[in-house]
Amino acid sequence: MAGSRSVWNGVYSKDQASRGEKAYNSQCARCHGDALLGGENSPPLVDRDFLDKWNGKSVGELVDLTRKTMPSDGPGKLSRRQGTDIITYLLKSNGFPAGDVELDSDAAVMSQIIIQPKQ
């Protein structure tokens, strides 16, 4: 895809991931766990069991799914900005590097960033 980037290109900033971490801890950790390893009925959000499903898809799709379906007991309340921040924390936790600029929460931008294994 012309002009598309991958999660290996430093697509978010450290500060943004810290904001995301805070939001994750208060809104998601009760189900997905402190280390994002999943819990009770909720799947892990890191490593093989998460990435196998998301490789080849875009960060935009991940943000959209999260905003539409999470938290699973009361979805639809995360702002685009907050959803994006939380996903940058997921990116960080999965070992994708931070860069200098924040991930833009614009849908068109995010749909161009692909989740993929290191090439």
Added chain:
Amino acid sequence: MTFHQLGLLALSIPLLTNVHAQKGATNGEWRYYGGDAGSTKYSPLSQINASNVKQLEIAWRWKAENFGPRPDYNWEVTPLMVGGILYFTAGSRRDAVAVDAATGETLWMYRLDEGERGDRAVRTQNRGLAYWTNGKNDQRILLISPGFQLIALNAKTGIPIANFGKSGIVELTEGLDRDLVKPGQIGSSSPAIVIRDVVVVGAALQAGSAPVSKVNVPGYIRGYDVRSGKRVWTFRTIPRPGELGNETWEKESWKYTGNTGAWAPLSGDEELGYVYIPVEMPTGDFYGGTRLGDNLFADSLVFLDTRTGKRIWHFQTIHHDLWDWDISSPPILADITVDGKKIKAVAQVTKQAFTFVFDRATGRPVWPIEERAVPQSSVPGERTSATQPFPTKPAPFDRQGITTDDLIDFTPQLKAEAMIIAEKYQLGPLFLPPLVRDTNGKLGALILPHHTGGANWPGGAFDPETGILYVSSVTNPDSLSLILADPKRSDMGYVAMSGRPGGRPPDAAGGMPRFSSGEGAVRPNIGPQGLPLVKPPWGRITAIDLNSGNHVWMIANGDAPEAVKIHPAMKGIDLKNAGKPERSPLLVTKALLFGADGSGLYNAGPGAGGKIFRAIDKKTGAIIHELTLPASTTGVPITYMIDDKQYIVVATGARGTPAELIALAIP
């Protein structure tokens, strides 16, 4: 306030010779989470009965949506009713609220902003409050905050009691034998109980399916003076050297292991002066290689002297738990007559679908409990207990273990598909241990009931007049599958694969059709075409006579989930008694048993939940009336009487529908 002590009501209560006998919620009130200190969830009221229950209507609604920074959808609360006022916790910050029980008008609210410790709360559930009075004009409401502080409020004003702890607040993270307790490590999801002027506090910790570390905080049980807030005792659920049971934690695992709290509501007996503690499992839900040994007092029912915290007796329901079979519901105090002998008993229903019944003074089992040999684990570093306890009576109230005979068989095609799926797992009896993923080509071990099956926090309800125990349970197998923990994420050795990709067939992760509606919409079943893997009923209510130990009846929890009913493969199949895969919250009165589809928002089967509230014939299990509420029932209902009018109040909510209290009455 329009509450009056009702002479009429007093007449309708049978005069009991022994004032301390278990008799449920008295005086038309509901002073304890479980109705009475014995958690019977029984009320002798009978104004609402079989002849008029069809006329039940909504009397008022109270909306929790604007309590807390985010709406709460899954409100597991059971209010208290004292002197015409309802007291409960509400919202994602667990505010304490007082409401006029006749009108639903808010009288006061107490909100504590705990900052980070509140934001990071380990459990945000709200199950309610405890009440205490000196019998005169000192009336207190005890709240455990999400950040784990104990707060005493003046019941009339909602203002903290100045000379309780520090300005009304007691720090609960102290005294846990850890140098540092971090925000989000420990809290409580259930209220305290007050027995003999001592506030007894349990604890809830993080879910342990994939813990970050084996090093965790222990969920000790503590007693606090209800007047001063001073801690008067600590019962170490993980004993230290020199204390009974320390040797059941090999290789000094007592030093670092955590959890082993009591997250379910507690029960007590004012006359004996005992509290009954349902203890949960230790850290590491499905892997115990970091804590070899029986792990006392994990998964034990413990009797403590309320004044001193001294252990009177205990019974361990699971040795070295590898299944997350915490004791998950309040013990139920039951005065029964067995073979002509009166026994003051305590009954404990469990996730693995057993009912353990003991003499609540001595701990002697009412019916023999046998230690039987169980399957052994193949997981490296694990050591299964050779035996586990099996009550000889009552019989289990749900299916235990799974064979190919249990698989869905509405049509030969579905059964064939179910066989192919089942082939991917190891099947076996109760206590089949978890498996490392891909052992002998299997994804995991299929457990029934699994950790979110059987009975859970809604527990049961007991009718002290008839000796019948009613218990709700779900039949929902799931896979227990371990993977080697990445050492940079966890020092546990092995952690569980939980949630959807967890040990489920790879094709289930992406392509499997899933429910598109219903409260549990986000989770697919593991059975064929997104249907449940096993035959119905998927949720049930069982009536057990505790005088004889025999089952009296069993009914399904309503019909099938919506998404099953509309499934093309279900065309023409009778699903009337398939049962919603959720635990019906139960309330029993002199006249009726009440239940509901349940919430389906948390630990239930996919597609669970529904709006139906039911009145059930206590003797036969026949449905007398079904009422459609605005949303699913999320808490256990209560009943009470004001101005000669009986009310039923229940918390409701659903995915995307913020929590509300609904009061029902006959107009």
